[in-house]
Amino acid sequence: MQQSAVSKLSPWIRHRLVTEQEVLARILGAHPTAETISFVQEVFWRSYFKGWLEQHPSVWDRYLVSLDIALENLGNDYSEAISGRTGIACFDHWCAELIQTGYLHNHARMWFASIWIFTLRLPWELGAAFFLIHLIDGDPASNTLSWRWVGGLHTKGKTYLASASNIARFTNGRFEPLGQLTGSAEALTEAYDHPLVPLPPAQSTPIDDAMLLVTQEDCTPQTFIADRPLGILGIVSSTNTGLAADFTQHAVSQASDKLVISDDWTTAIIDMARHAGTNRVVTAYAPVGPVATALAVAKTGLSKEGIELHQTRRPYDSLTWTHATAGFFKLKKKIPQILHDLDLG
Numbered sequence: 001m002q003q004s005a006v007s008k009l010s011p012w013i014r015h016r017l018v019t020e021q022e023v024l025a026r027i028l029g030a031h032p033t034a035e036t037i038s039f040v041q042e043v044f045w046r047s048y049f050k051g052w053l054e055q056h057p058s059v060w061d062r063y064l065v066s067l068d069i070a071l072e073n074l075g076n077d078y079s080e081a082i083s084g085r086t087g088i089a090c091f092d093h094w095c096a097e098l099i100q101t102g103y104l105h106n107h108a109r110m111w112f113a114s115i116w117i118f119t120l121r122l123p124w125e126l127g128a129a130f131f132l133i134h135l136i137d138g139d140p141a142s143n144t145l146s147w148r149w150v151g152g153l154h155t156k157g158k159t160y161l162a163s164a165s166n167i168a169r170f171t172n173g174r175f176e177p178l179g180q181l182t183g184s185a186e187a188l189t190e191a192y193d194h195p196l197v198p199l200p201p202a203q204s205t206p207i208d209d210a211m212l213l214v215t216q217e218d219c220t221p222q223t224f225i226a227d228r229p230l231g232i233l234g235i236v237s238s239t240n241t242g243l244a245a246d247f248t249q250h251a252v253s254q255a256s257d258k259l260v261i262s263d264d265w266t267t268a269i270i271d272m273a274r275h276a277g278t279n280r281v282v283t284a285y286a287p288v289g290p291v292a293t294a295l296a297v298a299k300t301g302l303s304k305e306g307i308e309l310h311q312t313r314r315p316y317d318s319l320t321w322t323h324a325t326a327g328f329f330k331l332k333k334k335i336p337q338i339l340h341d342l343d344l345g
């Protein structure tokens with residue numbers, strides 16, 4: 001696979017070790033606009049997916065329910081797929097590459113997902129979960145919605161079909177799975193509507209006299225929510241292990257005074273807040289996904305102890321997510337205005 005045309009920045013952007021706004025500022029400051037258009041649009045795809053899932057949270061809830069059902073009905077074909085023993089050389093190669101490096105080029109992700117859904121005929125939720133565990137840029141929004149896009153659920157009825165000739169062309173002939181891939185991709189369907197839910201209002205100004213909580217959703221929160229926090233607690237779930245989990249732990253730990261690896265976030269936050277002598281905890285707004293769920297649970301427990309948990313949203317998110325209600329085109333049209341509002345264009 002030729003990888004020269006990609007930045008490989010996604011693990012850093014996904015965990016906000018570097019933000020979308022910083023990447024855009026750097027690229028637009030260094031190159032003429034005409035040369036940067038496609039890269040700038042790529043960065044906005046991330047914002048689009050995040051904003052769209054935030055406003056259609058039932059997609060994530062439904063994905064989790066369907067995943068549980070699929071996990072109860074696993075067969076040999078699934079085991080062969082996730083251990084790279086399907087006999088489709090390119091697919092088996094990408095499977096190993098994903099597990100060993102935590103990264104796949106966007107083309108490989110699309111081909112992999114397409115083969116998984118249409119040739120191997122496995123539930124898309126299992127493939128999405130497999131990616132989420134192994135990708136070091138694993139992201140609930142980009143991942144779930146990309147899998148749904150390949151399967152024809154995001155842009156309803158429009159699927160992505162991997163073909164031997166396309167794979168041969170973009171892998172310089174290294175792989176050409178002639179006769180091994182299905183030639184048709186009938187769009188997946190689902191029995192649920194996913195209504196648009198308005199964005200919850202969010203605070204975007206700093207909060208004083210607070211303990212700062214760092215999660216994998218944003219590893220540079222000091223830059224916008226608390227200049228001088230009374231302590232910085234990093235917290236990650238203990239559920240996952242492996243390369244991607246290691247990356248996440250390092251990302252969170254370098255941003256905090258203390259790292260806790262636990263599924264009981266409530267107790268860890270209460271202990272640290274008491275130690276810091278405050279009843280205010282502030283963290284970066286967590287978009288739909290496991291962190292948002294863990295914070296919602298913790299908020300209830302904290303409030304019983306008289307501790308407030310505030311989530312502060314980056315202005316960049318509020319600015320971009322507002323336009324992520326339909327297809328990408330709607331946000332794309334607003335890119336010049338958004339860049340202007342951010343003082344970048």
Ligand SMILES: Cc1cc2nc3c(=O)[nH]c(=O)nc-3n(C[C@H](O)[C@H](O)[C@H](O)COP(=O)(O)OP(=O)(O)OC[C@H]3O[C@@H](n4cnc5c(N)ncnc54)[C@H](O)[C@@H]3O)c2cc1C
Pocket residue numbers: 005006007008009010011013014039042043044045046047049104105106107109110113131132135137138139140142143144146147150
């Ligand atoms: C099935 C599937 C699953 C995916 N899962 C994830 C995931 O879990 N996490 C994730 O970050 N991306 C995911 N993507 C999107 C995309 O593949 C990666 O963001 C991209 O490959 C990252 O590599 P890069 O940094 O070299 O990208 P570049 O091509 O250098 O792009 C620059 C930046 O733009 C953003 N970007 C580019 N393309 C996309 C895209 N299609 N969607 C969202 N953001 C994009 C990323 O932040 C990236 O770092 C998935 C795509 C598919 C088809």
